[in-house]
Ligand SMILES: [Zn+2]
């Protein structure tokens with residue numbers, strides 16, 4: 393059993409072949425996946441995927457890399473999160489790498505998501521790129537630890553991982569950990585306690601080695617788990633079991 397804690401199978405690269413994507417999950421022992429929302433405009437598409445496949449779940453949120461979409465309110469997020477297959481708020485967070493300029497709107501949008509998560513009691517999916525200091529500061533100020541969540545596609549340092557875990561957050565590794573040049577991240581993957589770790593694809597992007605550069609899909613999360621296991625000198629089964637248990641616990645999902 394293995395879970396992909398973060399994918400975008402509603403994106404055009406994969407949405408036309410969803411039955412094949414789900415069959416690919418089965419072939420690789422991937423039992424569940426969380427399809428993550430990036431805008432409110434796309435959210436109905438994400439929700440429809442979760443309604444169609446019993447073991448695919450959804451989140452609701454507006455990604456920090458979308459500057460030109462209408463600003464979401466706490467009330468809208470809480471309302472959309474009432475759907476039984478919506479198990480998280482996000483993805484949200486800060487991205488100082490992709491977007492430049494005055495990013496006060498990103499920080500405000502992030503605060504809105506944390507407030508919504510606290511109001512509806514659902515965990516957060518946090519996207520953080522070259523913005524660790526502000527991300528952690530806002531998480532603290534807004535008391536994100538009350539609902540916790542996941543630092544998805546983690547590429548930060550061990551110190552940043554520790555600070556996020558101190559707030560009750562989980563650390564999720566993507567295909568990046570399989571890349572040869574990800575030397576520092578491989579070290580972090582050795583150190584994060586198994587009971588705080590998740591794995592993900594972020595598909596259709598970031599396909600793991602040996603599929604690097606190709607279209608990614610949830611079944612390939614297996615290669616992420618196998619690399620983490622190799623780095624730690626443990627069995628892939630133990631990583632699969634531990635990260636699956638964490639997913640069910642964090643997102644309050646029944647393992648069946
Ligand atoms: Zn992201």
Ligand SMILES: [Zn+2]
Pocket residue numbers: 398399400428483594
């Ligand atoms: Zn994503």
